[in-house]
Amino acid sequence: MKNPKFAIYNGNEYSAGMKEDGRIILRSEDSKEELNGFEKKSINNQTIYVKYVTLSEIGQFYYKRKKAHYRGYEFEVAAQKDSMISIVTMVGDYKVWENLGMNCIDKGVYQKWVSKDDVILEIIKEKI
16 A cells, blocks of 8 residues: 555545644545645646645544455555455465465565455554
């Protein structure tokens, strides 16, 4: 996941970040957000809509991660593409990971692309 920080603002979830001055930046790709006071910005040939709010204006501010339960084991979700998910682990028995068809992509890091249909996804939210 590219940006694991999120905020709830006016009942909607937005990708978010915190500025050095303590303000929260909310991000959206939906042009309709201009009606809610978001400003249109172009970054790297991509249009996004942003709004700066204070911490007191948001309902929640949290990290969001995805975990995948695959064949009895729990893995971090590193990426998603269409109907496939990249699962990754850095802990456990490498023999088990190799038996599951995982590839060693770095010292102690095992990864595999699997179908979304083969996993149970769990979203973990951790308050900031």
